[in-house]
């Protein structure tokens with residue numbers, strides 16, 4: 001028989017709320033101690049108000065959801081979940097806003113166990129044990145005191161009212177400072193765990209419920225008008241987590257582009273990304289109406305550039321080695337290397353080079369103009385060293401751990417740079433295959449990364465920070481274009497004459513118009529001034 005301790009439900013809830021707030025907000029409290037003068041009455045008063053407010057809110061949630069015996073279950077779930085969130089917020093600088101939650105939801109929905117496994121690093125497991133699982137096991141020693149429901153309800157209401165009263169009095173007595181702080185240091189709200197993620201969850205659920213998924217067809221008028229008669233075959237590579245300042249093509253000191261660096265007439269553009277995560281950026285890269293009008297839900301409910309190309313007569317295929325196409329390929333032929341390991345060409349699912357033979361079988365087939373979209377694993381973290389075979393590790397020593405925060409900065413940079421150099425190798429392999437077919441068709445390769453990555457700068461790792469807060473490392477991405485000499489002859493377009501030198505900052509918004517331009521597709525959605533090549537061509 002276990003020794004048990006009889007506890008009133010409100011006391012258990014209050015104790016749990018206090019524990020969760022104290023255990024999972026080290027970043028928030030650290031920042032507050034740095035910013036506030038805690039020896040002054042206003043500074044200390046604000047710290048106390050905020051801490052109590054967090055406890056009261058959490059206590060209110062636990063009391064509302066934890067009816068009767070369910071309280072212990074709800075407390076255990078909240079303690080464990082908060083420990084997991086606390087680890088990512090405090091150790092990795094992650095922000096759980098709506099975008100991040102939709103990413104997490106995608107990983108779960110897509111049963112992306114590989115990604116989940118890579119995130120389950122020993123420090124995370126240790127953190128979950130100490131701050132989540134072991135405290136939850138203590139609940140086995142707790143017995144809730146039996147009370148009549150009416151008394152229980154009264155107790156809960158009284159405790160809650162008292163909490164609200166104390167926080168209100170404190171907040172109002174320090175009103176000016178509280179308002180000033182809430183405006184001046186708004187960003188600190190992202191660190192409030194688990195309340196901020198919870199608010200994001202509520203917002204995200206509300207948005208999803210409000211969605212009208214009636215599909216709008218934007219491709220009706222699309223037609224193709226090409227200068228030459230020769231077939232055009234393009235490969236678009238959707239890169240993953242590649243930041244442009246780590247490409248030697250962009251002036252990075254380490255030789256991360258040994259292969260592409262030798263390619264003649266290659267166009268490199270340091271562009272800005274639409275978002276800071278895969279789930280947000282990937283549909284945006286194919287969205288016809290620009291970053292300003294974009295939401296992932298809207299993108300799902302209307303034609304994208306691949307639909308317009310298909311309507312105009314270009315065959316389009318999506319091959320995914322990352323996760324999924326995030327609904328971009330819903331209406332076109334698509335292959336997912338993770339879901340279909342039984343494909344006719346065997347695929348080494350570990351590395352992106354497996355995409356090359358898969359692509360080849362489409363290059364060998366005859367047909368109309370063709371666009372093959374490859375969604376690669378690229379530099380997906382946190383286990384960068386899993387993205388390439390050991391013999392491709394040019395830069396060493398490199399981090400081999402699942403959590404980059406356990407390695408030195410140099411090791412993390414090396415592990416990441418090796419993955420960029422590996423992408424360089426894969427892209428060059430693809431260009432080599434296109435060159436082999438130069439007699440049969442004109443070709444191009446178009447590469448764009450979905451977002452960048454933080455490698456520990458200012459204690460921030462990975463990606464997915466809210467756009468307004470995100471450092472450039474997460475939003476500045478490479479776009480690389482190679483046009484075959486035959487393509488340039490047929491169309492008159494080349495990498496020397498582009499809008500890159502016009503001074504405007506290029507972004508993911510340029511992708512759909514450039515793709516349409518490369519195939520000579522006319523549509524009301526095609527904007528020449530968004531096309532990297534065509535506008536320069538027409539302005540000549």
Ligand SMILES: [Zn+2]
Nearest residue numbers: 241277278450
């Ligand atoms: Zn991504």
